[in-house]
Amino acid sequence: MAVTIKSPREIELMREAGKILAKVHAGLEKELRPGMTTLEVDRLGEEMIRSFGCIPSFKNYNGYPASVCVSINEEVVHGIPSKHRIIKEGDIVSLDIGVIHKGYHSDAARTHAIGEVPEAARLLIERTRQSFFEGMKYAVAGHHLHEISNAIGAYAEGFGYGVVEDLCGHGIGTHLHEDPEIPNFRQFRRGIKLRPGMTLAIEPMINMGTADVLWMDDDWTVVSEDMSLSAHYENTIVITEGKPEILTLTDTEIEAGIWK
Ligand code: MF3
Ligand code: CO
Numbered sequence: 001m002a003v004t005i006k007s008p009r010e011i012e013l014m015r016e017a018g019k020i021l022a023k024v025h026a027g028l029e030k031e032l033r034p035g036m037t038t039l040e041v042d043r044l045g046e047e048m049i050r051s052f053g054c055i056p057s058f059k060n061y062n063g064y065p066a067s068v069c070v071s072i073n074e075e076v077v078h079g080i081p082s083k084h085r086i087i088k089e090g091d092i093v094s095l096d097i098g099v100i101h102k103g104y105h106s107d108a109a110r111t112h113a114i115g116e117v118p119e120a121a122r123l124l125i126e127r128t129r130q131s132f133f134e135g136m137k138y139a140v141a142g143h144h145l146h147e148i149s150n151a152i153g154a155y156a157e158g159f160g161y162g163v164v165e166d167l168c169g170h171g172i173g174t175h176l177h178e179d180p181e182i183p184n185f186r187q188f189r190r191g192i193k194l195r196p197g198m199t200l201a202i203e204p205m206i207n208m209g210t211a212d213v214l215w216m217d218d219d220w221t222v223v224s225e226d227m228s229l230s231a232h233y234e235n236t237i238v239i240t241e242g243k244p245e246i247l248t249l250t251d252t253e254i255e256a257g258i259w260k
Pocket of ligand 2: 107108169170201203234
């Protein structure tokens with residue numbers, strides 16, 4: 001499938017989808033606390049998504065059974081919510097959520113610290129987020145896709161982290177996953193040329209230890225092979241002639257200067 005260029009009307013719908021998803025993330029962040037089950041997180045997330053008149057895009061996607069992927073500590077992505085899984089003080093919890101609004105998708109992930117976490121865990125979360133913003137420096141029309149991949153990977157590797165290679169970011173629009181595939185590590189080829197109107201979900205997944213990952217017996221949950229902590233940060237963006245527009249930030253995040 002070719003990489004599509006979205007029209008201004010499509011971008012406006014994705015902007016709305018992104019703003020709603022940002023609000024869902026902010027709403028869930030407020031609710032997260034020790035003692036909560038991951039199923040409660042999913043239920044709350046689904047309620048919030050539906051309260052905006054949107055559809056949770058992950059639910060039943062290739063058989064995935066929930067609306068919010070909840071991945072704790074060494075779980076990289078795609079943790080399945082369960083009433084038996086309890087979030088504890090000191091955990092790091094990644095929430096990955098997708099919504100469909102008027103036929104258009106947005107997709108974003110955040111990793112949160114639950115109460116006090118070790119300094120090393122806090123740094124992993126912060127640097128995973130920063131790796132995304134390092135990539136944004138190249139997410140400009142005229143640059144090539146893999147300049148984003150290289151920037152993310154080089155930044156994270158600089159701390160000795162393992163940059164997950166088995167999962168990638170992706171184009172997004174009327175489908176959750178569109179071309180191109182967007183790796184988070186150094187590439188030999190430069191990749192496609194970026195053009196205004198391309199909409200991309202960029203999502204570094206960074207491990208404290210090895211980059212290698214395993215799939216658990218549930219066929220979904222991805223964990224770091226050495227069981228080291230893992231963080232995830234994802235936004236849906238639009239390529240423009242200048243700096244990219246990040247669709248899945250809250251107004252509060254933007255006002256706080258996360259993306260200048
Ligand atoms: N952000 C992930 C992705 O883009 C979420 C997909 S999870 C699934 O691949 F449940 F929908 F598969
Ligand atoms: Co994604």
